[in-house]
Amino acid sequence: MTQTFVDLDVRPILRGGGEPFEKIMKTVEALKPNQGLRLYATFKPIPLFQVLGAKGFTFDARELDGGDWEVLFRRSTAPEPAAPVLPNAPSEGTEWPEPVQHMDNRELDPPEPMVRILAATEELESGQVLSALLCREPTFLFPELAKRGHEWRGDFEPDGTTYKIFVRVGQRPNTSET
Amino acid sequence: MHGTNLSRWTMSYFVVALSALLLGEILMAAGYGFPSAPIRAPETLVLVHVVAIGWLSLLLCGALFQFVPVLIARPLYSDSLPLPTLLFIVAGLAGLVLGFLQRAGMIEAGVSPLPYAAASLTIGFSLALWNFGRTLCTVRPLTLPASFVAVALVCLAATVTLGVAFSLVLGLNIRHGALLKIAGQGLPLHLIAGIGGWLTFSAIGVSYRLLAMFMLSPECEGRRTQAVLWLGTTALAIAILGGLATLLFDKGVHLALLAGGVLGFAAVVLYGMDVLHLYRARKRRVIELNSQMAALALVSLAVAVVMVVVLIGLGQLSEQIGAVVFLLVFGWLSGLGLSQLYKIVAFLTWLECYGPVLGKTATPRVQDLVDETRARKWFVLYYLSVWAATAFLLAPYLLGFRLAVAAMIVATLGLTVHLARSRLLSQVSAQSGLPEGTRRPHLLVSIARPS
Structure with missing residues:
Protein backbone atom coordinates (compact mmCIF):
# COMPACT_ATOMS: atom_id res chain seq x y z
CA MET A 1 0.00 0.00 0.00
CA SER A 76 2.12 -3.56 7.74
CA THR A 77 -1.41 -4.90 7.50
CA ALA A 78 -4.87 -3.48 7.51
CA PRO A 79 -5.31 -1.61 10.79
CA GLU A 80 -6.95 -3.54 13.57
CA PRO A 81 -10.63 -2.72 13.49
CA ALA A 82 -11.36 -2.52 17.17
CA ALA A 83 -8.41 -0.60 18.53
CA PRO A 84 -9.51 3.01 18.60
CA VAL A 85 -7.64 4.30 21.64
CA LEU A 86 -4.55 2.90 23.25
CA PRO A 87 -2.55 -0.25 22.67
CA ASN A 88 -4.66 -1.82 25.33
CA ALA A 89 -8.04 -1.64 23.66
CA PRO A 90 -9.62 -5.08 23.41
CA SER A 91 -8.77 -6.11 19.89
CA GLU A 92 -11.02 -8.96 18.87
CA GLY A 93 -8.73 -9.95 16.01
CA THR A 94 -5.82 -11.13 18.13
CA GLU A 95 -5.98 -13.88 20.70
CA TRP A 96 -3.90 -13.60 23.83
CA PRO A 97 -2.63 -16.69 25.60
CA GLU A 98 -4.25 -17.70 28.88
CA PRO A 99 -2.86 -15.75 31.83
CA VAL A 100 -0.06 -17.52 33.65
CA GLN A 101 -0.64 -15.48 36.78
CA HIS A 102 -3.78 -14.23 38.49
CA MET A 103 -3.73 -11.50 41.12
CA ASP A 104 -6.48 -10.19 43.35
CA ASN A 105 -5.35 -6.69 44.32
CA ARG A 106 -8.74 -5.33 45.35
CA GLU A 107 -8.03 -5.14 49.06
CA LEU A 108 -4.57 -3.63 48.78
CA ASP A 109 -3.86 -0.06 49.83
CA PRO A 110 -2.98 2.19 46.90
CA PRO A 111 -0.52 2.24 45.20
CA GLU A 112 0.38 -1.34 46.15
CA PRO A 113 -1.78 -2.86 43.34
CA MET A 114 0.30 -0.98 40.77
CA VAL A 115 3.60 -1.96 42.41
CA ARG A 116 2.66 -5.65 42.47
CA ILE A 117 1.55 -5.71 38.85
CA LEU A 118 4.75 -4.01 37.68
CA ALA A 119 6.84 -6.36 39.83
CA ALA A 120 4.99 -9.38 38.38
CA THR A 121 5.63 -8.25 34.79
CA GLU A 122 9.34 -8.25 35.53
CA GLU A 123 9.17 -11.95 36.38
CA LEU A 124 7.25 -13.02 33.27
CA GLU A 125 8.59 -13.95 29.86
CA SER A 126 7.86 -11.86 26.83
CA GLY A 127 4.39 -12.63 25.47
CA GLN A 128 3.09 -14.09 28.73
CA VAL A 129 -0.08 -12.65 30.19
CA LEU A 130 -1.13 -11.87 33.75
CA SER A 131 -4.55 -10.92 34.99
CA ALA A 132 -5.39 -8.78 38.01
CA LEU A 133 -8.53 -7.68 39.80
CA LEU A 134 -8.55 -4.09 41.05
CA CYS A 135 -11.06 -1.93 42.87
CA ARG A 136 -10.70 0.97 40.40
CA GLU A 137 -9.34 1.82 36.96
CA PRO A 138 -5.56 2.08 37.38
CA THR A 139 -4.97 5.31 35.48
CA PHE A 140 -1.47 5.86 36.86
CA LEU A 141 -0.44 2.30 35.92
CA PHE A 142 -1.15 2.64 32.19
CA PRO A 143 1.70 5.05 31.38
CA GLU A 144 4.14 2.86 33.30
CA LEU A 145 3.02 -0.23 31.35
CA ALA A 146 3.30 1.66 28.07
CA LYS A 147 6.80 2.90 28.85
CA ARG A 148 7.88 -0.68 29.42
CA GLY A 149 6.37 -1.83 26.15
CA HIS A 150 3.66 -3.98 27.73
CA GLU A 151 0.14 -4.21 26.32
CA TRP A 152 -3.00 -4.30 28.37
CA ARG A 153 -6.69 -4.82 28.09
CA GLY A 154 -9.05 -3.96 30.87
CA ASP A 155 -12.57 -3.08 31.78
CA PHE A 156 -15.01 -3.09 34.66
CA GLU A 157 -16.69 -6.38 35.41
CA PRO A 158 -20.49 -6.51 35.16
CA ASP A 159 -20.70 -5.70 38.89
CA GLY A 160 -19.42 -2.22 38.01
CA THR A 161 -16.94 -2.13 40.88
CA THR A 162 -14.22 -4.65 40.03
CA TYR A 163 -11.80 -3.67 37.31
CA LYS A 164 -10.12 -6.59 35.55
CA ILE A 165 -6.91 -6.00 33.68
CA PHE A 166 -4.86 -8.32 31.47
CA VAL A 167 -1.26 -7.38 30.84
CA ARG A 168 0.80 -8.99 28.07
CA VAL A 169 4.50 -8.57 28.65
CA GLY A 170 6.32 -6.93 25.75
CA GLN A 171 9.70 -7.65 24.20
CA ARG A 172 12.59 -6.93 26.53
CA PRO A 173 15.01 -4.42 25.03
CA ASN A 174 18.41 -5.96 24.42
CA THR A 175 20.21 -2.87 25.59
CA SER A 176 19.55 -0.50 28.42
CA GLU A 177 19.28 2.35 25.94
CA THR A 178 15.80 3.72 26.51
CA MET B 1 -8.53 3.42 29.28
CA HIS B 2 -6.25 6.38 28.93
CA GLY B 3 -3.53 6.72 31.48
CA THR B 4 -2.79 9.68 33.67
CA ASN B 5 0.60 11.30 33.42
CA LEU B 6 2.17 13.56 35.98
CA SER B 7 0.99 17.12 35.73
CA ARG B 8 4.12 19.13 35.13
CA TRP B 9 3.38 22.37 36.95
CA THR B 10 1.21 21.15 39.81
CA MET B 11 4.07 21.42 42.33
CA SER B 12 4.70 25.04 41.28
CA TYR B 13 1.05 25.80 41.99
CA PHE B 14 1.37 24.18 45.42
CA VAL B 15 4.50 26.16 46.32
CA VAL B 16 2.95 29.50 45.33
CA ALA B 17 -0.29 28.56 47.08
CA LEU B 18 1.41 27.69 50.36
CA SER B 19 3.37 30.96 50.23
CA ALA B 20 0.09 32.84 49.82
CA LEU B 21 -1.47 30.97 52.76
CA LEU B 22 1.45 31.96 54.98
CA LEU B 23 1.26 35.56 53.75
CA GLY B 24 -2.47 35.68 54.52
CA GLU B 25 -1.93 34.30 58.00
CA ILE B 26 0.89 36.74 58.68
CA LEU B 27 -1.34 39.65 57.61
CA MET B 28 -4.09 38.54 60.00
CA ALA B 29 -1.69 37.98 62.88
CA ALA B 30 -0.18 41.40 62.24
CA GLY B 31 -3.61 42.95 62.55
CA TYR B 32 -3.95 43.78 58.86
CA GLY B 33 -7.46 43.47 57.38
CA PHE B 34 -10.41 41.69 58.96
CA PRO B 35 -11.10 41.48 61.89
CA SER B 36 -8.77 44.39 62.74
CA ALA B 37 -10.32 46.34 59.83
CA PRO B 38 -13.96 46.34 58.68
CA ILE B 39 -15.12 43.54 56.40
CA ARG B 40 -15.40 45.77 53.31
CA ALA B 41 -12.18 47.74 53.94
CA PRO B 42 -9.50 47.64 51.22
CA GLU B 43 -7.14 46.02 53.75
CA THR B 44 -9.60 43.15 54.14
CA LEU B 45 -9.89 42.84 50.36
CA VAL B 46 -6.10 42.42 50.16
CA LEU B 47 -6.26 39.64 52.74
CA VAL B 48 -9.31 37.92 51.24
CA HIS B 49 -7.89 37.79 47.71
CA VAL B 50 -4.44 36.63 48.82
CA VAL B 51 -6.16 33.71 50.55
CA ALA B 52 -8.96 33.02 48.04
CA ILE B 53 -6.93 33.38 44.85
CA GLY B 54 -3.33 32.96 45.98
CA TRP B 55 -3.88 30.06 48.31
CA LEU B 56 -7.16 28.26 47.63
CA SER B 57 -7.68 28.82 43.91
CA LEU B 58 -4.08 28.03 42.99
CA LEU B 59 -4.11 24.99 45.26
CA LEU B 60 -7.28 23.78 43.61
CA CYS B 61 -6.15 24.53 40.05
CA GLY B 62 -2.85 22.73 40.66
CA ALA B 63 -4.66 19.76 42.15
CA LEU B 64 -7.28 19.67 39.37
CA PHE B 65 -4.64 19.73 36.60
CA GLN B 66 -3.53 16.42 38.08
CA PHE B 67 -6.86 14.97 39.20
CA VAL B 68 -9.40 15.90 36.54
CA PRO B 69 -7.67 13.33 34.28
CA VAL B 70 -8.00 10.80 37.12
CA LEU B 71 -11.68 11.61 37.62
CA ILE B 72 -12.57 10.96 34.00
CA ALA B 73 -9.71 8.68 32.89
CA ARG B 74 -8.77 11.01 30.04
CA PRO B 75 -5.59 13.05 29.54
CA LEU B 76 -5.51 16.76 30.29
CA TYR B 77 -6.23 18.81 27.15
CA SER B 78 -2.99 20.76 27.44
CA ASP B 79 0.06 20.23 29.63
CA SER B 80 1.65 23.46 28.50
CA LEU B 81 -1.18 25.88 29.40
CA PRO B 82 -0.87 25.56 33.20
CA LEU B 83 2.36 27.62 33.30
CA PRO B 84 0.97 30.73 31.54
CA THR B 85 -2.22 30.22 33.54
CA LEU B 86 -0.20 30.41 36.76
CA LEU B 87 1.75 33.47 35.61
CA PHE B 88 -1.39 35.39 34.60
CA ILE B 89 -3.16 34.56 37.86
CA VAL B 90 -0.17 35.54 40.00
CA ALA B 91 0.33 38.76 38.04
CA GLY B 92 -3.37 39.52 38.33
CA LEU B 93 -3.34 38.88 42.06
CA ALA B 94 -0.34 41.16 42.49
CA GLY B 95 -2.17 43.90 40.57
CA LEU B 96 -5.28 43.36 42.64
CA VAL B 97 -3.32 43.71 45.88
CA LEU B 98 -1.65 46.87 44.57
CA GLY B 99 -5.05 48.27 43.61
CA PHE B 100 -6.46 47.64 47.08
CA LEU B 101 -3.33 49.03 48.75
CA GLN B 102 -3.84 52.16 46.65
CA ARG B 103 -7.42 52.42 47.86
CA ALA B 104 -6.21 51.93 51.42
CA GLY B 105 -3.87 54.90 50.90
CA MET B 106 -0.73 52.83 51.40
CA ILE B 107 0.65 53.57 47.96
CA GLU B 108 0.42 56.71 45.92
CA ALA B 109 -2.84 57.39 44.14
CA GLY B 110 -2.69 57.35 40.36
CA VAL B 111 -3.90 55.11 37.60
CA SER B 112 -5.68 52.19 39.27
CA PRO B 113 -4.12 48.81 38.52
CA LEU B 114 -7.46 47.11 39.23
CA PRO B 115 -8.68 46.85 35.61
CA TYR B 116 -5.30 45.45 34.49
CA ALA B 117 -5.40 43.02 37.40
CA ALA B 118 -8.91 41.98 36.42
CA ALA B 119 -7.79 41.47 32.82
CA SER B 120 -4.83 39.35 33.87
CA LEU B 121 -6.94 37.26 36.26
CA THR B 122 -9.60 36.84 33.58
CA ILE B 123 -7.01 35.60 31.10
CA GLY B 124 -5.46 33.26 33.69
CA PHE B 125 -8.72 31.75 34.87
CA SER B 126 -10.06 31.58 31.29
CA LEU B 127 -7.01 29.54 30.29
CA ALA B 128 -7.68 27.21 33.22
CA LEU B 129 -11.38 26.98 32.33
CA TRP B 130 -10.56 26.30 28.68
CA ASN B 131 -8.12 23.55 29.65
CA PHE B 132 -10.48 21.90 32.13
CA GLY B 133 -13.48 22.39 29.85
CA ARG B 134 -11.79 20.82 26.83
CA THR B 135 -10.66 17.93 29.01
CA LEU B 136 -14.09 17.32 30.55
CA CYS B 137 -16.01 17.64 27.30
CA THR B 138 -14.32 14.51 25.94
CA VAL B 139 -16.47 12.37 28.24
CA ARG B 140 -20.22 11.78 28.26
CA PRO B 141 -21.74 11.24 30.71
CA LEU B 142 -19.45 12.74 33.33
CA THR B 143 -18.76 10.76 36.48
CA LEU B 144 -20.39 12.26 39.58
CA PRO B 145 -17.18 13.69 41.07
CA ALA B 146 -16.35 15.27 37.70
CA SER B 147 -19.87 16.74 37.53
CA PHE B 148 -19.21 18.58 40.79
CA VAL B 149 -16.01 19.95 39.31
CA ALA B 150 -17.85 21.02 36.14
CA VAL B 151 -20.42 22.97 38.18
CA ALA B 152 -17.58 24.46 40.23
CA LEU B 153 -15.89 25.67 37.05
CA VAL B 154 -19.07 27.45 35.96
CA CYS B 155 -19.12 29.12 39.38
CA LEU B 156 -15.48 30.14 38.91
CA ALA B 157 -16.50 31.87 35.69
CA ALA B 158 -19.32 33.63 37.58
CA THR B 159 -16.94 34.69 40.37
CA VAL B 160 -14.45 36.16 37.92
CA THR B 161 -17.21 37.92 35.98
CA LEU B 162 -18.57 39.57 39.11
CA GLY B 163 -15.03 40.50 40.15
CA VAL B 164 -14.45 42.15 36.79
CA ALA B 165 -17.66 44.14 37.25
CA PHE B 166 -16.39 45.37 40.63
CA SER B 167 -13.02 46.34 39.18
CA LEU B 168 -14.66 48.34 36.37
CA VAL B 169 -16.56 50.43 38.90
CA LEU B 170 -13.78 50.72 41.47
CA GLY B 171 -10.85 51.04 39.09
CA LEU B 172 -12.24 52.84 36.07
CA ASN B 173 -15.04 54.72 37.78
CA ILE B 174 -17.51 53.46 35.22
CA ARG B 175 -20.93 54.65 36.35
CA HIS B 176 -23.10 52.26 34.39
CA GLY B 177 -26.42 51.56 36.16
CA ALA B 178 -26.27 47.76 36.20
CA LEU B 179 -22.59 47.72 37.11
CA LEU B 180 -23.21 50.12 39.98
CA LYS B 181 -25.96 47.88 41.31
CA ILE B 182 -23.67 44.84 41.11
CA ALA B 183 -20.82 46.71 42.79
CA GLY B 184 -23.17 47.96 45.49
CA GLN B 185 -24.95 44.76 46.43
CA GLY B 186 -23.22 41.95 44.55
CA LEU B 187 -20.56 41.16 47.15
CA PRO B 188 -22.55 38.26 48.72
CA LEU B 189 -23.00 36.77 45.24
CA HIS B 190 -19.26 37.06 44.50
CA LEU B 191 -18.57 35.36 47.84
CA ILE B 192 -21.10 32.57 47.31
CA ALA B 193 -19.95 31.90 43.75
CA GLY B 194 -16.33 31.81 44.92
CA ILE B 195 -16.45 30.02 48.25
CA GLY B 196 -19.69 28.07 47.87
CA GLY B 197 -19.49 27.29 44.17
CA TRP B 198 -15.93 27.22 42.90
CA LEU B 199 -14.06 26.20 46.04
CA THR B 200 -16.54 24.12 48.05
CA PHE B 201 -18.17 22.35 45.12
CA SER B 202 -14.82 21.25 43.68
CA ALA B 203 -13.65 20.23 47.15
CA ILE B 204 -16.79 18.09 47.52
CA GLY B 205 -16.32 16.48 44.12
CA VAL B 206 -12.65 15.72 44.66
CA SER B 207 -13.28 14.52 48.22
CA TYR B 208 -15.76 11.90 47.03
CA ARG B 209 -13.06 10.31 44.89
CA LEU B 210 -10.05 10.86 47.15
CA LEU B 211 -11.73 9.62 50.34
CA ALA B 212 -13.03 6.51 48.55
CA MET B 213 -9.63 5.91 46.97
CA PHE B 214 -7.52 6.30 50.09
CA MET B 215 -9.88 4.41 52.45
CA LEU B 216 -10.89 1.66 49.98
CA SER B 217 -14.52 2.66 50.35
CA PRO B 218 -17.20 1.97 47.76
CA GLU B 219 -17.70 4.93 45.43
CA CYS B 220 -20.71 7.13 46.24
CA GLU B 221 -22.77 6.99 43.07
CA GLY B 222 -26.28 6.54 44.38
CA ARG B 223 -29.34 8.73 44.52
CA ARG B 224 -28.18 10.57 47.62
CA THR B 225 -24.98 11.71 45.91
CA GLN B 226 -26.97 12.75 42.85
CA ALA B 227 -29.26 14.67 45.17
CA VAL B 228 -26.22 16.49 46.61
CA LEU B 229 -25.20 17.46 43.09
CA TRP B 230 -28.61 18.65 41.96
CA LEU B 231 -29.62 20.35 45.21
CA GLY B 232 -26.25 22.07 45.41
CA THR B 233 -26.33 23.14 41.77
CA THR B 234 -29.87 24.46 42.11
CA ALA B 235 -28.94 26.27 45.32
CA LEU B 236 -26.01 27.97 43.59
CA ALA B 237 -28.08 28.83 40.52
CA ILE B 238 -30.84 30.37 42.64
CA ALA B 239 -28.43 32.28 44.86
CA ILE B 240 -26.19 33.59 42.07
CA LEU B 241 -28.51 33.97 39.07
CA GLY B 242 -31.62 34.66 41.13
CA GLY B 243 -29.66 37.06 43.31
CA LEU B 244 -28.32 38.85 40.26
CA ALA B 245 -31.78 39.15 38.71
CA THR B 246 -33.42 40.48 41.88
CA LEU B 247 -30.51 42.87 42.39
CA LEU B 248 -30.78 44.28 38.88
CA PHE B 249 -34.53 44.77 39.33
CA ASP B 250 -33.96 46.52 42.67
CA LYS B 251 -35.67 43.82 44.71
CA GLY B 252 -32.73 43.08 47.00
CA VAL B 253 -30.90 39.78 47.09
CA HIS B 254 -32.16 38.43 50.40
CA LEU B 255 -34.95 36.22 49.08
CA ALA B 256 -32.67 34.52 46.54
CA LEU B 257 -29.98 34.00 49.18
CA LEU B 258 -32.52 32.51 51.57
CA ALA B 259 -33.96 30.12 48.97
CA GLY B 260 -30.47 29.11 47.85
CA GLY B 261 -29.39 28.77 51.47
CA VAL B 262 -32.18 26.32 52.31
CA LEU B 263 -31.34 24.09 49.34
CA GLY B 264 -27.62 24.44 50.03
CA PHE B 265 -28.20 23.39 53.63
CA ALA B 266 -30.01 20.24 52.44
CA ALA B 267 -27.16 19.48 50.02
CA VAL B 268 -24.52 19.81 52.74
CA VAL B 269 -26.50 17.57 55.11
CA LEU B 270 -26.76 14.86 52.44
CA TYR B 271 -23.07 15.29 51.63
CA GLY B 272 -22.34 14.78 55.33
CA MET B 273 -24.32 11.53 55.27
CA ASP B 274 -22.34 10.39 52.21
CA VAL B 275 -19.07 11.19 53.95
CA LEU B 276 -20.11 9.27 57.06
CA HIS B 277 -20.90 6.33 54.80
CA LEU B 278 -17.46 6.60 53.14
CA TYR B 279 -15.75 6.44 56.54
CA ARG B 280 -17.98 3.67 57.91
CA ALA B 281 -17.99 1.42 54.84
CA ARG B 282 -14.24 1.62 54.30
CA LYS B 283 -12.29 -1.62 53.88
CA ARG B 284 -9.11 -0.04 55.18
CA ARG B 285 -9.49 -0.17 58.95
CA VAL B 286 -6.44 1.90 59.89
CA ILE B 287 -6.61 5.05 57.81
CA GLU B 288 -3.70 7.32 57.02
CA LEU B 289 -3.13 10.78 58.38
CA ASN B 290 -4.62 12.53 55.33
CA SER B 291 -7.97 10.80 55.79
CA GLN B 292 -7.90 11.34 59.56
CA MET B 293 -7.20 15.03 59.14
CA ALA B 294 -9.76 15.41 56.35
CA ALA B 295 -12.31 14.31 58.95
CA LEU B 296 -11.46 17.41 61.03
CA ALA B 297 -12.03 19.58 57.96
CA LEU B 298 -15.41 17.93 57.50
CA VAL B 299 -16.19 18.57 61.17
CA SER B 300 -15.33 22.23 60.55
CA LEU B 301 -17.79 22.31 57.64
CA ALA B 302 -20.49 20.77 59.84
CA VAL B 303 -19.79 23.26 62.64
CA ALA B 304 -19.92 26.17 60.17
CA VAL B 305 -23.33 24.99 58.94
CA VAL B 306 -24.63 24.67 62.50
CA MET B 307 -23.21 28.13 63.26
CA VAL B 308 -25.18 29.59 60.35
CA VAL B 309 -28.42 28.03 61.62
CA VAL B 310 -27.83 29.18 65.21
CA LEU B 311 -26.81 32.69 64.13
CA ILE B 312 -29.92 33.01 61.97
CA GLY B 313 -31.94 31.94 65.02
CA LEU B 314 -30.20 34.59 67.11
CA GLY B 315 -30.61 37.17 64.35
CA GLN B 316 -26.82 37.74 64.27
CA LEU B 317 -25.76 36.19 60.99
CA SER B 318 -24.80 39.44 59.30
CA GLU B 319 -22.75 40.57 62.35
CA GLN B 320 -20.94 37.25 62.64
CA ILE B 321 -20.61 36.32 58.96
CA GLY B 322 -16.85 36.93 59.22
CA ALA B 323 -16.46 34.11 61.76
CA VAL B 324 -18.47 31.71 59.57
CA VAL B 325 -16.43 32.54 56.47
CA PHE B 326 -13.20 32.23 58.48
CA LEU B 327 -14.15 28.72 59.63
CA LEU B 328 -15.21 27.70 56.12
CA VAL B 329 -12.02 29.04 54.56
CA PHE B 330 -9.46 27.88 57.12
CA GLY B 331 -11.18 24.94 58.82
CA TRP B 332 -13.03 23.34 55.92
CA LEU B 333 -11.31 24.35 52.67
CA SER B 334 -7.75 24.91 53.92
CA GLY B 335 -7.93 21.97 56.34
CA LEU B 336 -9.07 19.65 53.56
CA GLY B 337 -6.50 21.16 51.20
CA LEU B 338 -3.59 20.72 53.60
CA SER B 339 -4.60 17.20 54.58
CA GLN B 340 -4.84 16.07 50.96
CA LEU B 341 -1.69 17.95 49.95
CA TYR B 342 0.12 15.88 52.54
CA LYS B 343 -0.77 12.70 50.64
CA ILE B 344 -0.77 14.07 47.09
CA VAL B 345 2.73 15.56 47.28
CA ALA B 346 4.14 12.32 48.67
CA PHE B 347 2.33 10.17 46.08
CA LEU B 348 3.23 12.29 43.04
CA THR B 349 6.83 12.56 44.20
CA TRP B 350 7.01 8.82 44.77
CA LEU B 351 5.56 8.10 41.32
CA GLU B 352 7.85 10.60 39.60
CA CYS B 353 10.98 9.34 41.30
CA TYR B 354 10.41 5.60 41.59
CA GLY B 355 7.89 4.99 38.76
CA PRO B 356 10.58 4.04 36.22
CA VAL B 357 12.06 1.35 38.48
CA LEU B 358 8.95 0.03 40.22
CA GLY B 359 9.05 -3.74 40.31
CA LYS B 360 12.62 -3.78 38.99
CA THR B 361 14.33 -2.94 42.23
CA ALA B 362 13.44 -2.37 45.87
CA THR B 363 11.79 1.01 46.30
CA PRO B 364 10.42 2.84 49.34
CA ARG B 365 6.66 2.91 49.88
CA VAL B 366 4.74 6.17 49.65
CA GLN B 367 4.37 6.09 53.44
CA ASP B 368 8.15 6.07 53.77
CA LEU B 369 8.29 9.57 52.29
CA VAL B 370 6.35 11.03 55.21
CA ASP B 371 6.51 11.03 58.98
CA GLU B 372 2.89 10.85 60.12
CA THR B 373 3.58 10.96 63.85
CA ARG B 374 5.39 14.27 63.67
CA ALA B 375 3.09 15.77 61.04
CA ARG B 376 0.02 14.88 63.11
CA LYS B 377 1.10 17.35 65.81
CA TRP B 378 1.21 20.20 63.31
CA PHE B 379 -2.21 19.27 61.93
CA VAL B 380 -3.71 19.14 65.42
CA LEU B 381 -2.16 22.51 66.27
CA TYR B 382 -3.50 23.89 62.99
CA TYR B 383 -7.10 22.82 63.62
CA LEU B 384 -7.07 23.79 67.30
CA SER B 385 -5.79 27.25 66.44
CA VAL B 386 -8.35 27.66 63.62
CA TRP B 387 -11.18 26.70 65.98
CA ALA B 388 -9.80 28.97 68.71
CA ALA B 389 -9.51 31.85 66.24
CA THR B 390 -13.13 31.28 65.17
CA ALA B 391 -14.25 31.37 68.81
CA PHE B 392 -12.30 34.60 69.37
CA LEU B 393 -14.00 36.11 66.30
CA LEU B 394 -17.39 35.24 67.75
CA ALA B 395 -16.44 36.55 71.23
CA PRO B 396 -15.10 39.03 69.85
CA TYR B 397 -11.60 39.17 71.32
CA LEU B 398 -9.10 40.61 68.88
CA LEU B 399 -5.86 39.84 70.71
CA GLY B 400 -6.93 36.25 71.24
CA PHE B 401 -7.69 35.97 67.52
CA ARG B 402 -4.28 37.31 66.54
CA LEU B 403 -2.52 34.93 68.92
CA ALA B 404 -4.53 32.00 67.57
CA VAL B 405 -3.58 32.97 64.01
CA ALA B 406 0.05 33.17 65.13
CA ALA B 407 -0.32 29.54 66.20
CA MET B 408 -1.79 28.80 62.74
CA ILE B 409 1.37 30.26 61.19
CA VAL B 410 3.56 27.97 63.29
CA ALA B 411 1.42 24.96 62.33
CA THR B 412 1.41 25.89 58.64
CA LEU B 413 5.19 26.33 58.68
CA GLY B 414 5.55 22.95 60.34
CA LEU B 415 3.38 21.32 57.68
CA THR B 416 5.20 23.15 54.89
CA VAL B 417 8.51 21.74 56.14
CA HIS B 418 6.96 18.26 56.10
CA LEU B 419 5.69 18.76 52.55
CA ALA B 420 9.10 20.01 51.39
CA ARG B 421 10.87 17.08 53.09
CA SER B 422 8.51 14.68 51.39
CA ARG B 423 9.05 16.33 47.98
CA LEU B 424 12.83 16.37 48.41
CA LEU B 425 12.85 12.75 49.64
CA SER B 426 14.65 13.85 52.81
CA GLN B 427 13.02 11.06 54.76
CA VAL B 428 14.10 8.17 52.53
CA SER B 429 17.31 9.24 50.84
CA ALA B 430 18.93 9.80 54.22
CA GLN B 431 18.32 6.13 55.01
CA SER B 432 18.82 4.29 51.76
CA GLY B 433 19.92 6.69 49.03
CA LEU B 434 18.30 6.72 45.59
CA PRO B 435 18.13 3.49 43.58
CA GLU B 436 19.93 3.38 40.25
CA GLY B 437 17.80 4.79 37.44
CA THR B 438 16.04 7.32 39.64
CA ARG B 439 16.57 11.01 40.09
CA ARG B 440 15.66 13.36 42.90
CA PRO B 441 12.53 15.29 41.86
CA HIS B 442 12.69 19.03 41.39
CA LEU B 443 10.84 21.07 43.99
CA LEU B 444 8.75 23.01 41.47
CA VAL B 445 8.43 20.88 38.34
CA SER B 446 7.48 17.27 37.70
CA ILE B 447 9.51 15.75 34.92
CA ALA B 448 8.40 12.43 33.50
CA ARG B 449 11.01 10.43 31.68
CA PRO B 450 11.01 7.31 29.57
CA SER B 451 12.04 4.35 31.70
Missing part, protein backbone atom coordinates in the same frame (compact mmCIF):
# COMPACT_ATOMS: atom_id res chain seq x y z
CA THR A 2 1.32 3.45 -0.85
CA GLN A 3 1.69 5.42 2.34
CA THR A 4 2.20 9.04 3.15
CA PHE A 5 3.69 10.05 6.47
CA VAL A 6 2.45 12.40 9.14
CA ASP A 7 5.42 14.10 10.81
CA LEU A 8 5.62 14.33 14.57
CA ASP A 9 8.64 15.86 16.29
CA VAL A 10 8.61 15.09 20.01
CA ARG A 11 12.19 16.25 20.59
CA PRO A 12 11.13 19.63 22.05
CA ILE A 13 8.82 17.83 24.51
CA LEU A 14 11.54 15.36 25.53
CA ARG A 15 14.17 18.07 25.87
CA GLY A 16 11.79 20.00 28.07
CA GLY A 17 11.46 16.96 30.30
CA GLY A 18 7.91 16.25 29.10
CA GLU A 19 6.12 13.01 28.36
CA PRO A 20 5.17 12.69 24.66
CA PHE A 21 3.36 9.36 24.85
CA GLU A 22 -0.16 10.75 24.85
CA LYS A 23 0.64 13.05 21.94
CA ILE A 24 2.12 10.19 19.94
CA MET A 25 -0.91 8.00 20.57
CA LYS A 26 -3.30 10.81 19.68
CA THR A 27 -1.43 11.31 16.40
CA VAL A 28 -1.50 7.59 15.67
CA GLU A 29 -5.22 7.42 16.38
CA ALA A 30 -5.80 10.23 13.91
CA LEU A 31 -3.86 8.54 11.10
CA LYS A 32 -5.82 7.62 8.00
CA PRO A 33 -5.56 4.02 6.70
CA ASN A 34 -3.02 5.02 4.06
CA GLN A 35 -0.88 7.09 6.42
CA GLY A 36 2.16 6.24 8.48
CA LEU A 37 3.98 8.20 11.16
CA ARG A 38 7.39 9.84 10.86
CA LEU A 39 8.57 10.36 14.43
CA TYR A 40 11.56 12.39 15.56
CA ALA A 41 12.87 11.67 19.06
CA THR A 42 16.01 12.27 21.10
CA PHE A 43 16.46 8.54 21.73
CA LYS A 44 15.57 5.27 20.05
CA PRO A 45 12.01 4.75 21.27
CA ILE A 46 12.19 1.00 21.84
CA PRO A 47 9.06 0.73 24.03
CA LEU A 48 7.06 2.39 21.27
CA PHE A 49 8.10 -0.28 18.78
CA GLN A 50 6.14 -2.90 20.73
CA VAL A 51 3.22 -0.61 21.40
CA LEU A 52 2.75 0.35 17.76
CA GLY A 53 3.76 -3.12 16.58
CA ALA A 54 0.68 -4.40 18.39
CA LYS A 55 -1.38 -1.94 16.37
CA GLY A 56 -0.09 -3.34 13.10
CA PHE A 57 2.83 -1.02 12.41
CA THR A 58 6.33 -1.92 11.30
CA PHE A 59 9.17 0.46 11.97
CA ASP A 60 12.33 1.65 10.37
CA ALA A 61 14.61 3.54 12.76
CA ARG A 62 17.51 5.71 11.65
CA GLU A 63 19.95 7.66 13.81
CA LEU A 64 20.39 11.24 12.66
CA ASP A 65 23.41 13.48 13.04
CA GLY A 66 23.63 14.66 16.60
CA GLY A 67 22.22 11.52 18.16
CA ASP A 68 18.53 12.12 17.45
CA TRP A 69 16.39 9.41 15.83
CA GLU A 70 13.96 9.34 12.94
CA VAL A 71 11.54 6.43 12.96
CA LEU A 72 9.13 5.59 10.15
CA PHE A 73 6.11 3.63 11.32
CA ARG A 74 4.29 1.96 8.41
CA ARG A 75 1.09 0.01 8.49
